[in-house]
Amino acid sequence: MKIVLAHNFYQLPGGEDQVFSDEAWLLEQRGHAVVRYQKKNSDIKKMSKFDLATSTIWNREVLQEFSDLLDDFQPDVVHFHNTFPLISPSAYAAAKRHGIPVVQTLHNFRMICPGGGLLRDGKVCQKCLGKSMAWPAIQHKCYRNRRIESSLVAFGNAFHHLKKTWIKNVDSFITLTNHSRQIFAAGGIPSEKLTVKPNFVRPDPGVSEKTGEYAVFVGRLSHEKGIDVLVETWGSENPFPVPLIIIGDGPLAESVVKLTSQNTNVSWLGHLPFEDVLVRIRGAKMLIM
Numbered sequence: 644m645k646i647v648l649a650h651n652f653y654q655l656p657g658g659e660d661q662v663f664s665d666e667a668w669l670l671e672q673r674g675h676a677v678v679r680y681q682k683k684n685s686d687i688k689k690m691s692k693f694d695l696a697t698s699t700i701w702n703r704e705v706l707q708e709f710s711d712l713l714d715d716f717q718p719d720v721v722h723f724h725n726t727f728p729l730i731s732p733s734a735y736a737a738a739k740r741h742g743i744p745v746v747q748t749l750h751n752f753r754m755i756c757p758g759g760g761l762l763r764d765g766k767v768c769q770k771c772l773g774k775s776m777a778w779p780a781i782q783h784k785c786y787r788n789r790r791i792e793s794s795l796v797a798f799g800n801a802f803h804h805l806k807k808t809w810i811k812n813v814d815s816f817i818t819l820t821n822h823s824r825q826i827f828a829a830g831g832i833p834s835e836k837l838t839v840k841p842n843f844v845r846p847d848p849g850v851s852e853k854t855g856e857y858a859v860f861v862g863r864l865s866h867e868k869g870i871d872v873l874v875e876t877w878g879s880e881n882p883f884p885v886p887l888i889i890i891g892d893g894p895l896a897e898s899v900v901k902l903t904s905q906n907t908n909v910s911w912l913g914h915l916p917f918e919d920v921l922v923r924i925r926g927a928k929m930l931i932m
Contacts, residue, residue, distance in 0.1 A: 645716060646670055649680040649709075649734060650724040655892055657863055658842070659750045661917060663724045665845045678716050680709065682729040695728065700799040702731040709737040722746040727753055732803055735812035747809075748817040748840075754809065755830035757796035758785035760867040772830050776801040804831070848921040857886040859927040861920055864893030871895060873931060874902045877909055885928055890915055 648670075650663040663679075670677050682705075687695060698704070709730075713721075721738045723730070723746065738745045753759040756771050757780035763770075771777035777797040780786065786793040803809060809832065816832055817840045818824040828834045862868045870893075877887050889899055889911045899911045915923070924930055 644720065645676045645678075645718040647678050647680055647712065647716060647718045647721045648724070649721065649726070649730060650682075651726055651728065651730045652681060652683045653725075654684045655863065656914065659725050662748070662750070662842050665843065666722075668845060669843075678712070678718070680712060680730075680734075684729070686729065696795050699728040699731060699795060700802055701733045702729065703733065705730055706733040706737050709734045710740070713737060713741045713743060718743060720744045720746060722748070724748050725750060732808045732812065735808065739812045744814045745812060746815045746817065747813045748819075749823065749827060750819070752823075752826065752830075753796070754800065754832075755827065756780070756785070757793055757800065761826070762867050765866055765871070769826075771797075772826070775804045810836075844921075846918075846921075848925045851925045854928050855926040856928055857888055857926075858883070858929045858931055859888045859890065859923050860931045861890045861924065862932075864889075864891050864895040864899055866895070868893075869932075871898065874898050878902050878906055883908070886910065887931075888912060888923060888927070890920055890923060 648663060648667050650660070652660055667677050667679055690698070721734075721743055723734070726732060726734065726747075735745055735747075751759045752761050755773075756768075757777050758768075761767060761769055761772075763783055763785060768779075770779035777785075777800060780797050781790060781794050784790045784793050786796045813836070816827065816837050818827060818837055819839070819841055821839055824834075824837045824839050827837055860870065860873055862870070864870045870889075870891075873887075873889075874895075877883060885908075887909045889903075889909065890913070892914045896911075903909050903911050912923075
């Protein structure tokens with residue numbers, strides 16, 4: 644098959660970026676022809692606020708660029724990972740105009756939750772679930788704790804809900820777990836369009852014969868990953884008997900730095916190459932999620 648994989652990379656590398664790369668590798672290993680269509684959030688710095696706002700909802704430049712790619716490559720299917728904010732749903736329209744099936748992997752809940760994680764103030768929040776207009780997200784500044792940006796994402800979602808963009812222009816959605824499948828179904832995505840496909844690890848690190856005497860956390864240093872709970876716990880009066888290694892970066896990095904300065908049992912390695920991360924996980928006594 645001929646497949647186009649499309650993805651908007653984040654400023655800080657994360658799991659979605661890794662899945663995009665891994666799936667491209669796997670498809671090519673199985674003999675498929677793959678073209679990667681990529682945008683990077685680092686390009687946002689070159690854009691005006693107005694251009695960014697309009698492009699997030701409907702990127703006309705991407706519509707034309709993606710159409711040209713489809714004309715040249717003529718794929719059998721287009722598979723999107725992250726489209727926010729630079730690719731936008733306009734790329735779906737380009738594929739549909741060419742009569743090409745569209746698949747969208749739902750890595751997060753941005754489509755039904757402007758904050759993306761169904762979390763607010765450290766607790767599960769589903770106030771916007773099922774709503775065409777996510778007013779609670781604007782009220783609580785759920786996207787980056789900023790009302791203007793939250794309004795932009797909420798209005799963009801409302802626009803595409805009213806146009807039925809996702810239902811009309813996407814043929815199949817991939818969720819990572821049964822739980823997220825249920826949430827998206829409750830949020831308005833037809834259940835018959837939702838398929839569960841868990842992520843995988845490449846390369847297979849195998850099973851270690853001997854584990855080390857340390858715990859390891861790998862992930863974005865943010866509230867939704869639980870790093871604040873981990874920092875508070877490991878920094879308590881009764882510290883755990885094994886050292887803790889923290890790998891990753893994010894908005895709560897400052898809290899991690901503070902913990903490492905106060906607790907010699909904790910070390911922060913920042914962002915590491917994926918191969919090095921697997922080595923650290925394989926040698927750990929436990930992986931903390």
